[in-house]
Amino acid sequence: MRILVVEDDKDVAGFVLKGLREAGHTVEHADNGRDGLFLAASENFDAIILDRMLPGGIDGLRLLETLRGQDNTTPVLFLSALGQVDDRVKGLKAGGDDYLTKPFAFAELLARVEALTRRGKSDGPATRLMVGDLEMDLLSRSVRRGTQKIDLQPREFRLLEYLMRHAGQVVTRTMLLEGVWDYHFDPQTNVIDVHISRLRQKVDKPFETSLLHTVRNAGYMLRAEDI
């Protein structure tokens, strides 16, 4: 994927660029709003990681508003030290697709950026999701693995749906809390781990191969073994 990073802090930018390259992405970097806007408007990117406060007269919000004003729909993830709820709302209102507060774990950033690009590509609502031999019918709200039907509670269904929509990508606990439960804070208790382990009991345990993997220090990933 081709990703633009607009971030003025040298250390943070260096850290992000290095990590993204290691994850196999092509990365461009701008250290001020003006250059960032120029790059974002003139070249094609799969995603943009954007700092809110930037030197050069154009801050992140202005940059994004200008970009969206030109009908540019490249997914944008805000990476900002402004962490109040209002800041977050402002960022999303301006056309941001996701908002991550500094300091952040790189795994979280990577997972969210990769999830964004997937979201950008999806065309039209799918009615059927498939990962390996796991199959989800969104219309009849039924799940089967191979020939066997799996009974899920409504919330388990939504959890699995989220994982399947992001199949092959790392999904963090925070992303699950936001995406499945609509909670925008981190509980002290490991609630997500418990729910994942319950889901595993139903989806993986009775079968030979497991699809739902734990990614150390990051989160979870649903993927068929052969890909």
Added chain:
Amino acid sequence: MASYGPASASGPVPGTPRRRGALFRSAGVRFALVYAVVFGISAFVLAVALWYSTLGLLQHQVQNAINNDSQTLLEHEELGGLPSLEEAIRDRLVNESEPNGIYLLVSATGQILAGNLDHWPAGLTHDDVWYELPVTRQGIASVALLKVQPVPGGMKLLVGRDVRARLELRNVLRAGLIWALSLMIALGIMGALLIRSLFRRTIKDISATTSAIARGDISRRVPVSGVGDEFDELAITINEMLDRIARLMDGVRQVSNAIAHDLRTPVTRARSRLEDAALHASTKDEMQAAIDRATLDLDGIVSVFEALLRISEIEVGSRRAAFAPIDLSPVLTDMDELYRAVAEEKQIVLHTEIETPLPVWADRDLIQQAVVNLLDNSLKFSESLTVINFSAMVVDGMVQIVVADRGPGIAEKDRSRATERFFRGEAARSTAGSGLGLALVLAVAQLHNGTLHLQDNHPGLRAIISIPTYKS
């Protein structure tokens, strides 16, 4: 050359115009000026009205008298002809029945037939029109109001009244009014000064208090006179504001102290881990482990910071924008579902009773976070095979959310302090946590005009969030 010196010295000094405007920037002076202007205008209007009504009435009376007089004279002419008219005029002059009367009868050729004017007044040209002209009566100059009536045979009858006396009256009246006006202006200025000093005295208390506070004495309050007027209302509002500021400042002070104490520990831990690894780690794995642990420590510090910021954000009340009328029932049911799995994992029974509906005016995210904090706490402190009661119902117009566990609870003496930031009870000291959970719950409850009660659950803790129900 030397003349340039004084010239430039007398040039505009920066700030001078502002100082010149200072007098008019004083609200007291402004109010006083407004008072003086309003008073002056009303006095002026009164004087003008008096002037015109008095003089107008006099003028009207004179005109009536002249009209009646000439009517009578013309009737004489009609009945008795010219001699009768002349006789009537002469009669009036001799008898002095009308001392100010002016009469003149002239023939078609302009010859004076009868009357008391020496000659036809200059400028008197049209019949039946009012004139106010200088006349000469028996050699004495005067001013008269005059009107000419044509008499059959080409003659003209001039009837008028000497109005010199009235002009004098007008002058007297004018002088009187000017005096009165000056007096009124003086009174207006005095009134204005009085208002200004009243105004000053009333706000003196407020400005004394606020400037004392500006100097740092936050304990000062505006004295309330008890009259219950607008200034009392203002004083009460200001005092309430000051109370809130003082509370917030207290909070800030308390937090900075707490940060100094409580954040030093994890920072020290992370630092020593890294330093220890740098000095003693012999293998890559040891180094990696030390770095991982230090990262976790830092994450912990960050989460404490975030919780602190969240609490102050809530306390400042900046989140009211996200308030909406919502039903808490499904929100709490979701939470029950989320935590039931965790409770079962720990072999704790989560006993839940949630009424429907629970209408409130609330910020859904914040209520979630508050209740999650209570559930987190209860799960953390509960032994396995115990029960946690989680219920929500409407009691006396309040939605009560109760989380009650059978854990160690909070000692009676600590209960009032349990919601302070960073406070940790005896039982909690050995467990993980920042001591910010209940502080956040309290802040959320208060933001919703509600309360947080911590009670003894015999044994355990019973936490009750009460927030007012919403009636659409």
